[in-house]
Amino acid sequence: MLNKLFISSVLTISTLVFGVNSLVLKPSTAVELLDGQKAFESSFRLIRTATNFSERNNSAARYQFTIEVPQDAGEALKSVKITQKENMDTLVFKADKTLASMGNNLAGANIPLAAVGGESKPGETTIVFDTPIEPGNTVTISVKPKQNPFTGGVYLFGVTAYPTGEDSPGLYLGSGRIHIYD
Known part of the structure; x- marks a missing residue:
C-alpha cells in the first residue's frame, strides 16, 4: 500500500512540476554524445545466425546474420561489422x-x-549500406567465406552495429554461432 502511495505521489508531483506533456511518450531521437558522435538509443537484436552448408571445407557455404532494428532505435543502421572469434581456423x-x-x-x-x-x-568484414536501414526494419546479411573451416566445431562471430555519423561508437549485439561438422 505504501509503495502504491509513493508511486502515485511521484506521478502527481511530476505532473505539477513538469506538466502533463512529460508523461506522454514522444518519438525518440538519437543520443548525441559530448563530442558530437551519435549512438543508438535502444539495443538491436541479433535474431538469427545460420549457414546453408555446415560441412567442413565446403566452398559453397554462406553465413547469414539477421538483425532487428527496433522502432525506438533513435538512429538508422549504417553499417555492420562481423568479426570471427579466435578459433582453430x-x-x-x-x-x-x-x-x-x-x-x-x-x-x-x-x-x-x-x-x-x-x-x-x-x-x-564490414558491410556499409548505401542507404541506412531505418528503425522498425529487419535486415539479413549474407557473407561468403572462401570455404568452411578445415576443422569442425563451433565458430563464433561477434556482430557490431554502427549508426550514421563519423566515428560513432558501435553497439555490440552479441555472438552468432555457426556449427561446422566433420
Whole structure:
C-alpha cells in the first residue's frame, strides 16, 4: 500500500512540476554524445545466425546474420561489422559475394551496399549500406567465406552495429554461432 502511495505521489508531483506533456511518450531521437558522435538509443537484436552448408571445407557455404532494428532505435543502421572469434581456423570472407536484404532471410528486397571490406584482415568484414536501414526494419546479411573451416566445431562471430555519423561508437549485439561438422 505504501509503495502504491509513493508511486502515485511521484506521478502527481511530476505532473505539477513538469506538466502533463512529460508523461506522454514522444518519438525518440538519437543520443548525441559530448563530442558530437551519435549512438543508438535502444539495443538491436541479433535474431538469427545460420549457414546453408555446415560441412567442413565446403566452398559453397554462406553465413547469414539477421538483425532487428527496433522502432525506438533513435538512429538508422549504417553499417555492420562481423568479426570471427579466435578459433582453430580463421576464415577469409569474399567481399564481392556479400549480400543484404530486408526481412528474416534473403528472399526480401535487395539492399544496395556502399562498401564491403575485410579481405585484407582474415576473420573480419564490414558491410556499409548505401542507404541506412531505418528503425522498425529487419535486415539479413549474407557473407561468403572462401570455404568452411578445415576443422569442425563451433565458430563464433561477434556482430557490431554502427549508426550514421563519423566515428560513432558501435553497439555490440552479441555472438552468432555457426556449427561446422566433420
